[in-house]
Amino acid sequence: MKHYHGLPITPATAAYEAVKQGHAFVSFAHKQQLGVAIEVCQSFAIDNGAFSAWKSGNPVQDWTEFYNFALDCMKYPHCDWIVIPDVIDGNEADNDALLAECPISKNQAVPVYHMHESLERLERIASDYQRIALGSSGEFSAIGTNEWWERMNQIMNIVCDKDGYPLVKMHGLRMLNPAIFSKIPLESADSTNIARNIGIDQAWKGNYMPPTKEMRAAVMRSRIESVNSANQYIAQPVSKQLCIFGGAA
Known part of the structure; x- marks a missing residue:
């Protein structure tokens, strides 16, 4: 399994500890540490940044600049693949249209299946691409809830054979949590856990607390990468859940 750690991570010295000789996930929305990924990683992948843009209230309308950036990144032999642009709150037709517009080979372009979308769309893109990305969305946006796992059971029935072995390579977006990816046959997963947590002092307690952000990054990376999918x-x-009238909720 490839454990992709999301950049940027500050300071840059901590970013080096998190991804050197490993794998980085570089977002088009926050690409300032692309040079770190190119310099020290075994490999890296490019995210389209749609989620960040959507959260900021300024969703991307024209993806020309992203594709220019992605094509430049793909000149490097250790750039694995790119996430095809998607509409976070769009419908299936919106996202299918973006798949059709993608100028990059299906060998290196990865479509996003949003978990609230129909299983028919999942089956269709899984048969058309060698790798897909799974994105938690809609009523399944909270990773690891009962509802989320129930939906994941349905998804795996589509993309795995009768014995549970995957029929397509899968990447878990924001799923680089050992409690999650250890239960799913993912080829890879990403998260920004290291970036978000190395600077939160109250999250690091005990007699042997790592004193620097660089050491914290190394500790978190080791814990995450000690587990495989x-x-x-x-x-x-x-x-x-049982409702008050006695039936299952």
């Missing part, structure tokens, strides 16, 4: 999918149990 599952080889095959085993349906996860989903608890049902």
